Amino acid sequence: MFQFDNSYARLPDRFFASVYPEPVDGPVLLKFNQELAEELGIEADFSDPARLAAVLAGNVVPPGAAPIAMAYAGHQFGNFVPQLGDGRAILLGEVVDRRGVRRDIQLKGAGPTPFSRRGDGRAALGPVLREYILSEAFAALGIPATRALAAVATGEPVYRERVEQGAVFVRVAASHVRIGTFQFFAARGDNDGVKLLADYVIERHYPELQGRENPYLALLGEVAMRQAALIARWMGAGFIHGVMNTDNMTISGETIDFGPCAFLDEYNPMKVFSSIDQMGRYAYRNQPGIGQWNIARLAECLLPLLNVDEEKAVEAANGVLKEFGERFQTEWVAVFRRKIGLFSEAEGDGELIQALLSAMQEGEADFTLAFRRLAGAAEGEDEAFLACFAAIPKASDWLSAWRERLSGEMQEGSERASALRAANPALIPRNHRVEEALSAANYGDFSYFERLLAAIEHPFEERPEFADLTTPPKPEERVTQTFCGT
Numbered sequence: 392m393f394q395f396d397n398s399y400a401r402l403p404d405r406f407f408a409s410v411y412p413e414p415v416d417g418p419v420l421l422k423f424n425q426e427l428a429e430e431l432g433i434e435a436d437f438s439d440p441a442r443l444a445a446v447l448a449g450n451v452v453p454p455g456a457a458p459i460a461m462a463y464a465g466h467q468f469g470n471f472v473p474q475l476g477d478g479r480a481i482l483l484g485e486v487v488d489r490r491g492v493r494r495d496i497q498l499k500g501a502g503p504t505p506f507s508r509r510g511d512g513r514a515a516l517g518p519v520l521r522e523y524i525l526s527e528a529f530a531a532l533g534i535p536a537t538r539a540l541a542a543v544a545t546g547e548p549v550y551r552e553r554v555e556q557g558a559v560f561v562r563v564a565a566s567h568v569r570i571g572t573f574q575f576f577a578a579r580g581d582n583d584g585v586k587l588l589a590d591y592v593i594e595r596h597y598p599e600l601q602g603r604e605n606p607y608l609a610l611l612g613e614v615a616m617r618q619a620a621l622i623a624r625w626m627g628a629g630f631i632h633g634v635m636n637t638d639n640m641t642i643s644g645e646t647i648d649f650g651p652c653a654f655l656d657e658y659n660p661m662k663v664f665s666s667i668d669q670m671g672r673y674a675y676r677n678q679p680g681i682g683q684w685n686i687a688r689l690a691e692c693l694l695p696l697l698n699v700d701e702e703k704a705v706e707a708a709n710g711v712l713k714e715f716g717e718r719f720q721t722e723w724v725a726v727f728r729r730k731i732g733l734f735s736e737a738e739g740d741g742e743l744i745q746a747l748l749s750a751m752q753e754g755e756a757d758f759t760l761a762f763r764r765l766a767g768a769a770e771g772e773d774e775a776f777l778a779c780f781a782a783i784p785k786a787s788d789w790l791s792a793w794r795e796r797l798s799g800e801m802q803e804g805s806e807r808a809s810a811l812r813a814a815n816p817a818l819i820p821r822n823h824r825v826e827e828a829l830s831a832a833n834y835g836d837f838s839y840f841e842r843l844l845a846a847i848e849h850p851f852e853e854r855p856e857f858a859d860l861t862t863p864p865k866p867e868e869r870v871t872q873t874f875c876g877t
């Protein structure tokens with residue numbers, strides 16, 4: 392079914408542990424992403440669903456696979472842990488997709504590995520479905536992220552705060568190399584390991600850097616730029632990752648391991664959903680700063696490769712960190728310029744955007760709806776937009792300032808309205824809808840999950856049949872906390 396070519400497993404032994412998935416009692420295929428499978432050149436045999444489920448649950452290791460658990464370290468909430476590693480995930484192997492891009496196929500929740508420590512190596516149904524929904528929402532929103540290939544029930548219980556149903560999430564990623572992977576070797580003083588890994592990721596993700604005078608500095612710079620751009624896009628979608636530990640930040644620039652993540656309903660930059668983020672370290676507005684902090688940790692690992700002279704190496708790394716800040720700012724303004732329907736760039740755009748955000752904060756406006764309804768305002772219908780705000784005057788002042796800025800552009804209202812509708816989704820996987828889908832699934836009803844998935848496939852379209860999924864939660868429907876633990 393897979394045409395594997397496993398480059399990571401060809402690295403030295405200390406990069407991973409070879410380990411087979413532990414078979415489960417009763418694998419049942421819950422969801423399979425046919426479109427992604429085709430993109431990956433995977434041939435799924437639906438005439439034999441039992442075998443398909445057995446392969447995707449890890450019971451049958453397909454020919455060509457080289458199952459491994461990857462070694463990595465990481466800063467968790469600021470504290471360094473020298474050994475984490477795949478404790479509940481097994482990399483089955485790599486395939487080269489139709490566009491020639493190498494992609495990892497990983498089974499999350501496939502049983503214990505040498506990195507499991509006290510964990511059971513398993514995943515619960517709810518978090519698996521959450522990652523499925525969120526992954527596919529990202530794809531539809533055009534935000535780089537790991538993808539969902541399948542969800543499989545194991546037929547076994549997992550023991551969390553309560554007894555839950557076990558499941559395996561089949562994840563596809565450009566690779567699973569994280570900042571924490573570099574930290575694993577750096578923390579052991581294994582400079583050869585750092586260099587081998589750097590060469591590996593340059594070849595896999597940044598081949599254009601191979602001829603550079605200092606490819607390692609260029610690598611640091613490129614990772615930093617991709618992460619700056621990625622976080623700007625999260626901000627534009629009102630997304631809060633929730634666990635931006637260094638082991639949850641990829642080298643490829645894809646969003647990964649968004650366990651207790653959530654999208655904002657009403658705009659509040661201090662917002663935190665994750666039950667374990669008690670200090671608000673990973674609050675919405677802290678994300679760019681944390682991204683930069685994480686890049687600094689990567690820079691520390693790469694220092695010996697940047698320059699033999701340590702002082703010069705530090706100087707070069709600091710240059711990249713400064714550039715991260717600047718790039719984030721540029722990307723952020725670019726993202727939000729699109730969100731307020733500007734076609735041109737002008738000085739003061741940053742302030743105009745900030746003014747809207749502060750009106751939204753004061754007026755407790757729903758982030759997604761307020762931006763979406765600007766399209767109406769572009770065509771002269773202000774009412775729906777203004778109705779998003781509990782405090783109108785600031786919002787209506789803002790509309791005047793916005794119109795003044797727009798008067799310098801030649802585009803017609805209708806053209807601007809369509810640009811706004813293409814930049815601002817009508818539909819995001821709102822927390823209360825995600826929770827609703829997961830709790831129904833826990834009782835065996837997958838219809839909410841299926842419907843939400845169908846809805847988020849086209850987030851920029853307003854489809855009457857999904858209108859109920861576009862609205863903010865009623866007070867009694869609000870979800871204030873999210874939990875991790877896939």
Ligand code: AMP
Nearest residue numbers: 475476477478479507510511512513648
């Ligand atoms: P995460 O919260 O997904 O970023 O995971 C942090 C670390 O905890 C990783 O090393 C995981 O492999 C490990 N881990 C999380 N859950 C489990 C589990 N159920 N069994 C074993 N290891 C786990």
Ligand code: MG
Nearest residue numbers: 638639647648
């Ligand atoms: Mg993780």
